[in-house]
Amino acid sequence: MEPPVNNMISIIFEEKALRVPAGISVAAAVLGSAHPGHTMTHPVxxxxxxxxxxxxxxxxxxxxxxxxxxxxxxxxxxxxGMVIRRQFPVEEMEE
Known part of the structure; x- marks a missing residue:
């Protein structure tokens, strides 16, 4: 069941606009998006x-x-309007 349109908000995830239900967590928004559901890469x-x-x-x-x-x-x-990015190890971000 789709949430009512007036309960949706816009966020930016990995430079792409997404409409997600208001009140959910960022993790739920990422997991429920069309993007791969990972949030970070392991630093080791x-x-x-x-x-x-x-x-x-x-x-x-x-x-x-x-x-x-x-x-x-x-x-x-x-x-x-929240801007969300996956987190990568520092070395990977510096390249």
């Missing part, structure tokens, strides 16, 4: 990581939100 082995616990315990959902890195996406509600 570079593997794609995705939200696991969805309650703030595992830290597998760290993302860059509005330019601030290391934000737990599962604990952060979406808001209109």
């Amino acid at each position: 082995d570079g593997s794609a990581r995705a939200p696991y616990c969805l309650m703030g315990v595992c830290f597998e959902c760290l993302m860059e939100i509005d330019g601030v890195p290391n934000i737990q996406a599962c604990l952060t509600p979406v808001r209109e």
Whole structure:
């Protein structure tokens, strides 16, 4: 069942505009989008990581939100105009 149109907001994920239900977490928005559902790559082995616990315990959902890195996406509600990026290890970002 689709949420009512008036309960949708716009966010930017990986430079693409998305319409998502108001009130959900950033992690839920990413998992529910048409993009691959990973939120970060592991700093040691570079593997794609995705939200696991969805309650703030595992830290597998760290993302860059509005330019601030290391934000737990599962604990952060979406808001209109939010800019979200996957988080990559520092070495990968510098290349």
